[in-house]
Amino acid sequence: MKHSVRVLCFALSISLFFHLTAEISFRSPDINSKNEVLFTVRADIPGKGSYDTLCLKNIDAGIIEQLTFYPERMESLSGGAILQIRNRFGTGRFNTATGVFSWVRDFRPFFEGGTPALGVLGDVSVSPDGRWIVSIEAVTYSRGRLVLLDSTRNTRYVLAESVERGGIPVSWAPDSSILLYSLDGNLYFSRPEAFFSQTPVDMKYRLLGPGSINNISWFSSSRFLYASGSSVYLVQSSELFARALYSPLISIGSLAGKLPCSFDSTADSFCASPDGRAILYARDHRSVYYCPMTGDDYALAEAAGFMPYLLLAGNTADVAFIWTSSAVPVVLTEAVEDGKRIIRGWKLDSVKEGAVFTRLSIPFGPVSYAVSPDGSLIAFNTTSGIRIYSLSTWKETASWNDEKVSSIVWADENVLYIGGAETIRKWNIASGQAAPLLLSSVSAAGWNEQGDSILADTESLGRFQYRGSMLWDQAASGRMRPAAGSNASWRIYLDSGSNYYSNMLYARSSRSPGGTSALISEPRISLDSVLPQTKASSRLASDIFTNGSRSGLRQVALVFDAMDSIEGLSNILSVLHRYSIRSTFFINGEFIRQHPSAVNEIVKAGHQTGSLFFTTWDLSGTGFRIDEDFIIRGLSRNEDDFYNATGQELTLLWHAPYYVVSPLVLKAGSAAGYRYVSGDVSVPDWATLEQDRLMPGLYKSSADIIEDILKTKKPGSIIPVRIGRTSGTRNDYLYDRVDLLINALVEAGYEIVTVDELIKRAR
Structure with missing residues (x-):
């Protein structure tokens, strides 16, 4: 039965922000007489705290064994x-039939x-x-x-060889027989085993059409259904391989139905019903339509009537669809x-006049969700x-509430795998047993x-x-000796590491000729060097602040400029919340x-807010007479408008x-009590294709802009990001x-802070 296979992960809602400094450190060494050392490795999950992994190092054999496995992500296969x-720390599989890991x-x-990566675990x-x-191996x-x-x-x-990091651009047939994937704005198809044959078919013969995996929905x-423009096509997988031979002569499938708008593969999504006769279609995270697939609608005057429609809130960051076991559509946002972070839900109900979306009650404090394979349970x-x-x-x-849960995934319609903070269990819902x-x-x-x-x-x-082999038995007795x-x-001890790890575990020989060595190999990854914190290395200009201290800590400030349009704000607030980052917003x-x-x-999310003046005028232009009094009055008016809207005051930045x-x-701003902030990293996210001519x-594309930011940033840098379309x-x-940018900074060993925190450290 068709259902949503997406699981939206949510960070726990907290009143305090984490300091987003991803670190990996070693703790609690304990050696026995056989030169075997027990120790734990603590890893930070960006925005979600940390966890410990228990390991065993045999010094004589030089072998490390991992004993526990924290479930950041799980998949049921x-x-x-x-x-x-x-x-x-790796990827493993547990066979529940044989009990083998x-x-x-x-x-x-x-x-x-x-x-072990410092950033978010990749998809x-x-x-x-x-x-x-299918995975993306990081190159840059x-x-x-x-x-x-x-x-x-x-x-x-x-x-x-080169795709943008993030989501995996792949869609699998439910029986794993066919792989659809997108590259450079086009969709391709293949049988997965065909890539390993001696003569793989050239890509040009496996082209489905323009779009991304958002254009595809298997039922x-x-x-599967394929959205192209305002049309939706029904495609039989057998047609794909005939198309490989006769692509100029064979069209893409047969017309299944029409969309109310032209499909945008960068912002829209849809999901087919279990029989393919209807779809749920989300346009730009704002509008959801229930669309029957009735074929050609050119002469169907009767079909121009009521179409179930749902207008979503402007703060919606993501939309997911579910088809229940009885083919009832459900929308979760x-x-x-x-x-x-909140989840909202609606179900399409039939009423006398037609069908309408009715609101669903969501349990308090949702972190994530998963739908059973048959679409009967969530x-x-x-x-x-x-x-x-x-x-x-x-x-x-x-x-079930025996322990805090990190991740969940269904085994079948009756069994749920629970990835807890202490144990990974198999919960039989009918019997209530969680082994x-x-x-x-x-x-x-x-x-x-x-x-x-x-x-x-x-x-x-x-x-x-x-x-052994990652397996443990419950022990009713047995005393644990002191470490x-x-x-x-x-002699085993902890000391500072070379660069990547925040500390290191060392073994010093007690026998002649002696010697000391690290128990863990340092990765050959060089993080940006920082100078020791000194008074001489901190500089703070009086009128304009362009960067914080270059010494002491790897810190940067992401600043978001809200000029007039709102596009992107919901995603920015969602990503910042997921990472538990407090950032700086300049508001016009x-x-x-x-x-x-x-x-x-923005204010309720706890972010710092500065002024971006009361109007979007270019103050360097000649169309109006700009003087000191005009700027002071403009800053004052923006303060009043902000206070009237929020009941809060703007920061004097x-x-x-x-x-x-x-x-x-600069003079006018200083006279009004403000300090001017200007980034030291160039971010041409405003540049258009017309300007490029x-x-x-x-x-530059967003991926190229991120590459440039990571090349030019330094400790104390200020990185501006514009909100809204150009x-x-x-x-x-x-x-x-923004998620890719933040993760890149975390992988580079940086903590993301507000501008005022950079200022405090630069004093």
């Missing part, structure tokens, strides 16, 4: 028989010398049967290779409101536990009294004893007057529209790729 678990070697695990696209995995901060892995043979094929193993992971709802009645049918499969993290670990067996404690299920930092041969009076509710949401700087502008090289043409906007 092979009809639920195999659970795939992923985090920054194995590593996916292509994703090089930490214990084999792999480097993967796994075929439903679990054999094929914004681009990577699109790679197809055959996990049964551990062989790989590079689908594309059976052999059929994500937004940030009052500084908290599991909400909330701050107070898991809640199971029937999709037909929308009533709670079961709950532990693996340990995620432990509250304490050590050797037994004999020093030959590993014990670990959890708060939810008590003590466990390790039996030891040395034995007859070695025109934005306040046109979008007072949006300004309130400002910059003019378009970052215009002159002695007059006049000045070749001015226009008057000309751009293929993409940086505000839609």
